[in-house]
Amino acid sequence: MSLQLLLVQFLNGLQFGVLLFLVAAGLTLVFGVMDFINLAHGVQYMLGAYLGATFAAATGSFWLGLLLALPAALALGLVLEFLVFRHFYERDHLSQVLATFGVILFLNQAVKAIWGTAPLQVPIPALLSGGIEVMPGLQYPVFRLAIIAAGLATALLLWVLVERTRVGMLVRAGATNAPMVAALGVDIRRLFMVVFGFGAMLAGFAGVMAGPIFSVEPGMGDTVLILAFVVIVIGGIGSIRGAFVAALLVGLIDTVGKSLMPDLMRLFLDPSAARQAGAALASMLIYIAMAAILAIRPAGLFPVRAA
Amino acid sequence: MTAPGALLRREAVPLLVFLLLAAAPLLGFSHSHELTLMARAMILGIAAVSLSLLVGGAGLVSLGHAASMGFGCYAVVILDAANIVEAAIVVPVAIAAAALFSLVTGAVAIRTSGVHFIMITLAFGQMAYFTAASLAPYGGDDGYTLYARNTVFGRDWLQDRMAFHYVCLGLLVLAWLLCRVLLASRFGRVLRAARENPQRVLAVGFNPYPFRLVAYVIAGAVGGLAGVLLANATEFVAPAYISWQRSGELLFMVILGGVGSLHGAILGALAYVLLEEQLAALTEHWRMIFGPLLILCVLFLRGGLAGLLAPREAARHG
Numbered sequence: 001m002s003l004q005l006l007l008v009q010f011l012n013g014l015q016f017g018v019l020l021f022l023v024a025a026g027l028t029l030v031f032g033v034m035d036f037i038n039l040a041h042g043v044q045y046m047l048g049a050y051l052g053a054t055f056a057a058a059t060g061s062f063w064l065g066l067l068l069a070l071p072a073a074l075a076l077g078l079v080l081e082f083l084v085f086r087h088f089y090e091r092d093h094l095s096q097v098l099a100t101f102g103v104i105l106f107l108n109q110a111v112k113a114i115w116g117t118a119p120l121q122v123p124i125p126a127l128l129s130g131g132i133e134v135m136p137g138l139q140y141p142v143f144r145l146a147i148i149a150a151g152l153a154t155a156l157l158l159w160v161l162v163e164r165t166r167v168g169m170l171v172r173a174g175a176t177n178a179p180m181v182a183a184l185g186v187d188i189r190r191l192f193m194v195v196f197g198f199g200a201m202l203a204g205f206a207g208v209m210a211g212p213i214f215s216v217e218p219g220m221g222d223t224v225l226i227l228a229f230v231v232i233v234i235g236g237i238g239s240i241r242g243a244f245v246a247a248l249l250v251g252l253i254d255t256v257g258k259s260l261m262p263d264l265m266r267l268f269l270d271p272s273a274a275r276q277a278g279a280a281l282a283s284m285l286i287y288i289a290m291a292a293i294l295a296i297r298p299a300g301l302f303p304v305r306a307a
Numbered sequence: 308m309t310a311p312g313a314l315l316r317r318e319a320v321p322l323l324v325f326l327l328l329a330a331a332p333l334l335g336f337s338h339s340h341e342l343t344l345m346a347r348a349m350i351l352g353i354a355a356v357s358l359s360l361l362v363g364g365a366g367l368v369s370l371g372h373a374a375s376m377g378f379g380c381y382a383v384v385i386l387d388a389a390n391i392v393e394a395a396i397v398v399p400v401a402i403a404a405a406a407l408f409s410l411v412t413g414a415v416a417i418r419t420s421g422v423h424f425i426m427i428t429l430a431f432g433q434m435a436y437f438t439a440a441s442l443a444p445y446g447g448d449d450g451y452t453l454y455a456r457n458t459v460f461g462r463d464w465l466q467d468r469m470a471f472h473y474v475c476l477g478l479l480v481l482a483w484l485l486c487r488v489l490l491a492s493r494f495g496r497v498l499r500a501a502r503e504n505p506q507r508v509l510a511v512g513f514n515p516y517p518f519r520l521v522a523y524v525i526a527g528a529v530g531g532l533a534g535v536l537l538a539n540a541t542e543f544v545a546p547a548y549i550s551w552q553r554s555g556e557l558l559f560m561v562i563l564g565g566v567g568s569l570h571g572a573i574l575g576a577l578a579y580v581l582l583e584e585q586l587a588a589l590t591e592h593w594r595m596i597f598g599p600l601l602i603l604c605v606l607f608l609r610g611g612l613a614g615l616l617a618p619r620e621a622a623r624h625g
Contacts, residue, residue, distance in 0.1 A: 037422050039555075084602055091605075093422050094368045098562055098605045101555040106598030113592045226433050226551065229426040237422065276443050283437035287430050291415045294427065298418050 004138045009259045010252065011134070015144045017251025018151025022206035023224055024231040024243040025158060026199020032175035032238025032304060034192045037093050039100040040080065042225025043107040044200045048073045048207025049216045050111060053120045062125035062212070069208045070201055077200025081193060089192075104222070112218045119215035147209050154202070155244055162240055171195055175238040175304050227254070230290050236300030245301060250286050257285040320616050321483060321570035324577070328476050332469055342468045343540070348580035349475040350536045353482045355560040355572035357529035360486040362558070363566040364495060365522045366502030367417070370425050370554050371432025374412075375527040377439055377549030378405035379534020384451045384544045388444065394457040394465070398535055405531025406524050408435070413523035417516060420505075432551050439546040450545025457539055465539055475536055479573065482529050486569050489525065498522055563604055565611025574612040 027041045051072045056065030084103055088096045124143045131139030162168035170191055173181045182188040207221075214220065231250050235242025262278030269277060293301065315322070331345060354376050361367045382401035391397065412431040416424055445451045456465040464470045489495050501508045501515035508515050538544045547553075556579065564575025582600075586593035608615075 031422065035422075037425065087606060093425060094362065094558070094562065094566075095605050097368065097370065097425060098555070098559055099602045101559070102598040102601035102605070104598070105552075105594045105601065109592050109594035109598070113595065222551070226429060230430050233423060233426050233430070276441065280438050280441040283441060284434050287434040290427070290430060291412075294419065294423075295415055298423070 004135060005259070006256075007135060007138065008140065009256045011140055011144065011148070013252035013255035014248065015147045015151075015251070016255050017248035018148055018155070019206045019210055020224070020227055020231055020251050021155060021244050021247035022151060022202045022209075024228040024235070024247050025155075025240060026196075026202045027228050028232040028235065028238055028240065028243045029171060029175070029195045030192075030199050031232070033171055033178060033188075033195050034089055034174075035178065036085065036089055036192075037096045037100070038085065039097060039225065040085075040103040040107070041199070041203055041228065042221030042223075043104050044073065044077055044203040044221070045207040045210075045224050046111065046218070046221035047076055047107065048204025049122075049211045049214075049220065050115060050120070050207075051204065052208030052211050053122045053216050054115075056122060056211075062123070063127075066205075066208050070205060073204025073207075074197050074201040077204075078193065078197050080200075081196050085196070086189075108218050108222075115218075117218060119217040120211075122211035122216060124212045143212060147213075150209060154205070158202075158240060167191075167194065227286070230286055232300075234290055234293050234300055236302040236304055238304035239300070239302040242300055242302030242304075249289070253286050253289055254282075258282040261285070318570075320568075320613065321573065324570065324573055325476065325480055328479075329473070332472055337469065339468055342472050344580060344584060346468075346472055346475050346536075346540045348577045349472075349479045350533050350540055351557070351560065351580065352573040352576035353475075353479050353536065354530050354533035355557050355564070355576045356479070356482050356486055356569055357526040357533070358557050359561045359564075359566070359569050359572035360489065360522060360529075361526045362561050363569070363571075364486070364490050364502070365498045365519050367519060367523065368425050368558070369416075369428040369523075369526075370551065370558065371412070371428035371430075371435075372526070372530055372557050373549045373551070373553035374432040374435035375405040375409055375530030376534035376537060376553070377435050377546075378408050378527075379531035379536075380538040380544040380548055381439060381442070381445065381534075382531070383453065383457065383535055383538035384445050387453055388451075392455065392457050393461070394459045394535075397457050398532065401535045402528045402531045405534065406528040409524045409527025409530075410520070413520050413527070417519045417523060429551055429554070432549070432554050436546055436549050436551065439549060446545070448546060450543055450547070453538065453542045453544070456542060457535070471540070475540075478532065478536065482532070483569060483573065485525075485529070489522075490569065494518065494521070559601055559604075563608070563611055565613030567610065568613045571611050571613035574616075578612060 023041065023045050027038060030036055030038050030041070048069055051069040052065045055068040056062045059065060059068070080103060084099060088099050128143040128146045130142055132142050132145065134140045162171055170181060170186055174188060174191060178188060227250060231246045232243055234249065235246030261282035262275045265274035265278040265281070328345065328349065332342065336345070354372065358369065358372045361369050379401040382404050383397055386392070386397050386400065412428070416427045416431065419427060440448050456463070459465060465474065490499070497508065497513050497515070497518045501513070501518060505515050537548065560575035560579045561572045562575070563578055564571030564573065582597070583593070586596050590596070
């Protein structure tokens with residue numbers, strides 16, 4: 001394992017981590033403020049990717065596609081909130097899980113019906129194509145660096161919004177004690193719609209950005225959803241800071257683990273067995289990490305609510 | 308103890324369902340397609356009953372129950388690859404493997420509650436899924452085709468669809484009975500009390516943790532048994548069998564049937580399999596109908612199917 005390869009894996013992990021953060025941020029806020037568990041958050045990421053791909057193909061520009069996909073993702077999120085989710089705020093988590101599961105089944109199939117099952121290809125925009133020399137003799141794709149930058153910028157924006165604005169203050173207060181906020185005269189429903197729409201848009205944004213590097217296909221949101229759950233469980237439900245730290249952690253563990261594990265296993269096993277055992281172990285790594293963290297801190301790294 | 312008459316009345320619905328399932332092949336539902344469908348419903352019913360023990364009994368909403376079925380499925384596959392097809396070996400191994408997995412994951416998951424528990428069981432379920440998908444010698448993502456069903460003491464009874472039907476039914480009744488007896492016992496009382504109010508249970512001097520863990524392990528073991536049957540029914544095993552969607556479907560069966568009663572899970576499984584069959588015949592995109600239907604069921608059918616069949620029962624359970 002050379003230093004160069006390690007650096008590449010580190011950057012890949014970072015880039016995956018910020019994408020996870022974009023998805024997890026909405027999820028953790030929605031859960032934190034409304035105590036609503038939204039399994040359908042992953043399909044919002046998928047819809048973002050599809051909308052981005054479609055608009056980009058129609059307009060011939062990735063940027064126009066991104067610009068059109070964001071409000072579309074926001075609108076779809078609000079439509080879902082209006083049609084389905086708001087009827088389940090008062091219900092138990094079990095009902096919420098199942099209702100949002102129903103939304104997933106519907107949307108995954110709808111995407112198959114509209115766009116087909118074959119993965120869509122999204123070309124990398126010309127402005128960000130090619131590589132950049134991050135180390136002597138090491139080229140790294142500009143687009144992936146752009147994702148990292150966009151993710152970090154969004155995280156910063158989110159931090160300012162949540163920590164420094166009035167709406168952010170209400171969101172934090174809502175995450176700590178929603179009934180109290182409502183009792184103080186804040187329209188918690190409207191606050192939630194704002195949070196929800198914003199979360200849907202962030203997930204959609206992650207989807208658009210992921211389009212050119214991952215394949216855009218039905219069910220792509222499910223994998224991300226489960227990783228996002230791992231992220232918010234590790235980070236502490238409702239905590240943006242926790243989601244950020246945990247997302248980078250999960251992204252790095254997953255990516256670096258997948259490349260290192262087979263090599264590590266080769267120290268003990270013969271090459272073919274090492275490859276298999278390494279792959280199996282690498283895919284389990286983040287769950288093992290999650291179990292380990294929860295064994296020490298059951299409420300996650302940055303618990304919001306005093307539980 | 309209640310009088311036999313009262314017992315019969317209280318358990319009339321499950322008994323009727325078992326009777327109908329027993330009589331179905333004799334009443335003309337004996338085409339291979341119908342038998343396949345019923346076997347599938349009964350196998351999913353076994354898994355759903357064990358999940359119902361967790362959800363309805365212990366208040367533990369697991370979104371990773373398909374993983375325990377997966378351990379059953381893959382026990383069959385791995386032993387098959389090693390030329391061991393004897394059910395007397397496969398079944399105990401499968402149950403032990405599923406129980407062990409539940410013990411290890413449950414020990415972590417049950418430390419948490421509520422939504423954490425849902426997400427952690429989901430994550431562990433996915434862990435099992437990805438592990439299964441990376442098992443290249445057993446087909447990896449593509450799955451593994453079994454050449455024959457398991458033998459029972461050296462005989463190929465399970466090959467006969469009719470015999471398999473009654474094996475599934477027998478095990479379904481056993482699984483239901485086991486969970487029913489467990490819930491009615493002192494053990495079940497503590498579980499149910501801890502679901503309602505863990506603080507009080509603690510105050511009375513019971514720590515809910517070991518009770519919940521045991522329930523979780525038992526549910527996992529029964530799930531493993533269902534997995535063995537599923538592998539034998541389809542003679543094929545793929546990681547898709549244990550994806551988190553399957554866990555969600557199992558949870559839906561429990562809710563559709565009614566959380567308040569164990570037999571609700573069986574009704575839910577039967578209804579689910581029939582619904583899936585009908586809708587799939589209608590259109591390739593049947594999930595576009597199924598998804599909204601699921602949402603409507605959760606929204607409006609609060610007591611589940613069991614609640615419709617026995618309104619008084621539903622009222623008693625709240």
